[in-house]
Amino acid sequence: MTIRLENIRKIYKNTGITAIENFSHDFKDDRFIVFAGRSGTGKTTLLNIISLIDLDYEGDYFLGRRKISSYSRKEIEILRSKYFSVIFQEYELLENESVLENVAISLEKKLFSKKDNEYKVYEMLKKLEIEELMSKKAKFLSGGQRQRVAIARGLIKNPRFIIADEPTSSVDDISKKIILKTLKEYVLEDEKEKNFSS
């Protein structure tokens, strides 16, 4: 599946700032893409548009063959939760819940038994090297561990697209390495596993 952006222009109405001007690109779902650029060049703005958080822009956005603007708000919400996982720098966890609960929350509970869910979470935590923290409450975790929990939560629902805005900017070096390795492996792994075909 491809995301196609055509002539995207974003003006923040409150300030009149043009954050994106005439941006066009095709994004394939089997690529690991990094946006680099000076502060204020529109990276976060673009990620918000791609992940269907910001719908207020000019230009066309195609998800697969269909234009996003042809869907209702409700349908867009469903698309967002089905196809995207978004990971921000300021990760929000349920502080009084365990790591297991924090990650399992994004699984479709009705599809699996509790035991199956636990196993899936365990396997994902293992990839991020935090399986030993499974029963620990979120409030007792370090910054790097918290971000790894957020990544596990994003990946376990098997999204087509994972959008991460500076996911390693405020974590320790070991967490940084593990996060990048896991994200790359996820993107480049066999396509067959992912949510339905394009």
Ligand SMILES: Nc1ncnc2c1ncn2[C@@H]1O[C@H](COP(=O)(O)OP(=O)(O)OP(=O)(O)O)[C@@H](O)[C@H]1O
């Ligand atoms: N909510 C907003 N309202 C008004 N202007 C905004 C808003 N968010 C961003 N901007 C402006 O849009 C431009 C692009 O900002 P954006 O945050 O997308 O850049 P960035 O490349 O992600 O920056 P950084 O690397 O510092 O995170 C900037 O000039 C910024 O001031």
